[in-house]
Amino acid sequence: MVYYDLCYSQRSFLHNHLLKSINGKLAAEIITETINIANAIRACRLSTPHGAYVLWEKTLDAFEILGMNVGFLRTRLKRLLSLSFRTKQALIRKSKEAKLEQARAKDKVITLESKYWKWKERMVSADAKIEALKEVAERRELFFQEEAVAPWG
Template identity: 45%
Template sequence: MLTEKSTKKKRPRSLPLDIVQKKNKKSRQRRSLPVPRSGPPAEQSENDSEDVGSEVLEGFKLSQAVQFSDIQSLEDFNILVDGLLLDSELSENVKNKYYQLCCSQGAFLHEKLIRGINFKLIAGIISETVNIADAIRACNLTTSRDEFAIWDKTLEGCELFGMNVGFLRSRLSRLVGLAYDSEGVTKTRRYIQARNEQVRTSEEIRDLEAKLLDLKAAYERFSADINSLKSKAESHELKFQEEVLAPW
């Protein structure tokens, strides 16, 4: 006959609470460990990143296939260098004048610029080209040879970078020849000098005439004072003389 103790099932011994908590914590840590990825997904991520970067760059780029003959107006005119838009680097006034220069030659003057030039430098080259074109339009026979030389030197520098400014340099050369090296230039300069001297002399005459009017006005004021004070002055002088000549 089995005893009462043998009929009872043995219960497992319970672990202390702090040990149970430590075991559960370790179990959760093992479950939360990241699973290392294999090679191909990482490569795929890198490729995706490159694709996104390429798309962003393409968003800033415009096609270089545009021919100047396709440009119908200023609204169609964009300044592209290495496929990137340069319009924001220039004022509307400079862009408009540059467009007119390009129209005169039927081509983009910057299309043969050396690749890789800094955008600020390119904007400076275009601006200088426009400024010198304006200066050429405003020059005359009194413009000094030194000024012509400075303009040509600046254009030569632009040309070294690939800017199409040969037509401006040719115009400068012809103007210098007409202003300083052609027949009749001596008489023309004498004429200009005489005309300038005439203007200067005329201005001096006007100044003298104005001064003469001031002197005449002053003369009239003095005459009026003399007429109004003459009798009183003579009377006073007479009294003075009477006192001088009175008997002792």
Template identity: 50%
Template sequence: MEGQDFEHPLQDNPEENIENDNTRAYVTDHGPVSAHSENESEDLGSEILDEIRSSESVVDFKEVNSFEDFNILVNGLVISSELSKRLQIKYYELCCSQKRFLHDHLVECLNCKLDVGMIAETINIADAIKVSTVTTLQDSFKKWEKTLKAFQGLGMNVGFLLARLEQQKNL
């Protein structure tokens, strides 16, 4: 396996594509990946949105008095149900520590699954920073910093985590 690169994008090679009834399978180094037909994609999209509901009212963080009042609203959709209760509570605590929704200014054209992933990874990084010590590898700090800066570029309010990370790196 030496010298083999596992991070290849999908190969869109006509000889390797399998086409049947508007369904396409792409072959990667890791095996075939199916791209569903339009009708199948619509069905999958509705399954994903079953748990995500629309919200017509935008709540200011000042109006959130407890976890029960806390909903994660992104681009008009309440996506709280996409996170486990444990992650919802941890995210609520992070937002409370900053007295604001950390996701308030996310880029509007993002996919809700990406939004959920950024929130979950922000929680993971916050937890990792919290338990980091002088023996934590510098590579970990660099990876967390790079990820947080990318999230910040997409509108996530993570400046406080970057500042804390910088403090930890300098210990």
């Protein structure tokens, strides 16, 4: 069914121009491998190793030399290889940038945490001073009240 779909997409049998000297068994193997490569191309992902693309490309080159109409597969393969390369390069670059930004942010967080604890310490110290001053103020208020209500004499 896949081979039929491939032939239909090209409006001719892909094997029409195979060399006449190729025996039927080899022709069948070429067709089978063409189907396998077409399926692999359809199933490939960004994570597909570069070596797989190279192997498919070399195989399709050889099939084309033998007369198999696989130029459209080679075109798709080259486009995917180019997209894969550009995408991977962009992802690597953006990943490096993000890691650099992450490191800067981490340094900033460490700096800010240090400042936070320093200011937190100052705040605790100021709170303690305020409490001490409240106690002093309360004692002074008591002393003041004692003087205010003291006998006149």
